[in-house]
Amino acid sequence: MADNKRPETMERITTAQLAQAFIDEQVKAVQEQVGDKKVLLALSGGVDSSVVAALLIRAIGQQLVCVHVNHGLLRKGEPEQVIRVFRDQMNANLVYVDAADRFLGLLEGVTDPETKRKIIGGEFIKVFAEEAAKQEGIQFLAQGTIYPDILESEQGIKAHHNVGGLPEELNFELVEPVKFLYKDEVRVVGSALGLPDNMVYRQPFPGPGLGVRCPGAITRDRLEAVRESDAILREEFEKNGLQGKVWQYFTVVPDFKSTGIRDGERCFEWPVIVRAVNTRDAISASIEEIPYELLNHITDRIVHEVKGVNRVLYDLTPKPVATIEYE
Numbered sequence: 365m366a367d368n369k370r371p372e373t374m375e376r377i378t379t380a381q382l383a384q385a386f387i388d389e390q391v392k393a394v395q396e397q398v399g400d401k402k403v404l405l406a407l408s409g410g411v412d413s414s415v416v417a418a419l420l421i422r423a424i425g426q427q428l429v430c431v432h433v434n435h436g437l438l439r440k441g442e443p444e445q446v447i448r449v450f451r452d453q454m455n456a457n458l459v460y461v462d463a464a465d466r467f468l469g470l471l472e473g474v475t476d477p478e479t480k481r482k483i484i485g486g487e488f489i490k491v492f493a494e495e496a497a498k499q500e501g502i503q504f505l506a507q508g509t510i511y512p513d514i515l516e517s518e519q520g521i522k523a524h525h526n527v528g529g530l531p532e533e534l535n536f537e538l539v540e541p542v543k544f545l546y547k548d549e550v551r552v553v554g555s556a557l558g559l560p561d562n563m564v565y566r567q568p569f570p571g572p573g574l575g576v577r578c579p580g581a582i583t584r585d586r587l588e589a590v591r592e593s594d595a596i597l598r599e600e601f602e603k604n605g606l607q608g609k610v611w612q613y614f615t616v617v618p619d620f621k622s623t624g625i626r627d628g629e630r631c632f633e634w635p636v637i638v639r640a641v642n643t644r645d646a647i648s649a650s651i652e653e654i655p656y657e658l659l660n661h662i663t664d665r666i667v668h669e670v671k672g673v674n675r676v677l678y679d680l681t682p683k684p685v686a687t688i689e690y691e
């Protein structure tokens with residue numbers, strides 16, 4: 365990459381007006397860079413890739429090909445939202461790849477956390493490269509690189525930015541319109557581009573997705589328990605004004621069962637662990653104090669609505685010693 369330093373004169377984008385000026389400038393720059401050629405983008409539905417997609421749709425419309433890979437480890441409703449927002453509302457050229465069986469097949473019986481991560485990252489690149497090969501005349505690869513990614517790469521904190529380091533051998537020229545923006549600026553730009561709030565202000569979500577919240581070997585039934593309990597937690601946090609106030613919150617379903625009683629019978633089912641943390645930089649994190657009444661209500665919903673679950677636990681451990689995620 366040629367120039368990787370944010371210009372010192374660049375004003376922090378804090379208002380819709382500044383966002384609009386940035387959008388106008390980038391639309392022009394992208395049009396000049398790309399001309400009438402085609403651009404490929406891995407669209408995860410996360411803030412950064414979504415903002416890049418919306419920006420490029422404005423700049424080059426159907427010349428942008430968005431590829432959304434569903435690795436089977438996304439949260440409830442995520443692939444549907446990507447399709448609704450980008451294909452239905454923004455008329456994007458969107459390729460949706462349902463690769464859930466492929467990923468879950470490869471992950472079967474794999475217990476080691478790093479091996480799980482490697483399988484997910486490696487397979488993602490493979491699926492994406494296959495889709496790229498099906499497209500004709502692609503010359504550019506768009507990426508949702510943001511300024512902290514560049515800074516962290518330079519400091520050696522992150523080996524690569526974003527989705528798992530897309531294949532350099534694909535030999536595309538990069539289009540990175542938000543590479544000088546900080547996260548808060550990306551959000552302001554996303555809102556100005558008309559993306560929904562729950563996409564623009566969503567909590568961080570790891571690349572390996574729910575895979576790191578289903579510790580040990582992933583099974584479809586336990587993964588479903590993670591997905592359903594996560595959906596209940598998110599719904600209740602949103603209803604009770606905690607969305608946007610708590611930095612990251614999710615559920616984990618560990619691989620053990622304990623005794624419970626259901627309809628007068630003993631049952632052996634999983635626990636769901638709820639984790640809600642606040643942090644500035646994800647390097648350390650504190651535990652959010654959730655109102656007891658709300659915790660009770662969430663517990664009641666999870667044990668009655670999520671199949672195979674008979675307990676709910678609340679994780680009280682800050683980072684350090686615990687990391688935010690479980691794997």
Ligand code: XMP
Nearest residue numbers: 568569570571572612646683687688689690
């Ligand atoms: P930890 O668990 O290390 O997480 O305290 C810190 C932040 O990073 C996110 N995280 C990941 N993000 N790929 C990602 O893209 C990963 O493999 C990964 N692991 C953790 C985590 O969600 C938290 O926000």
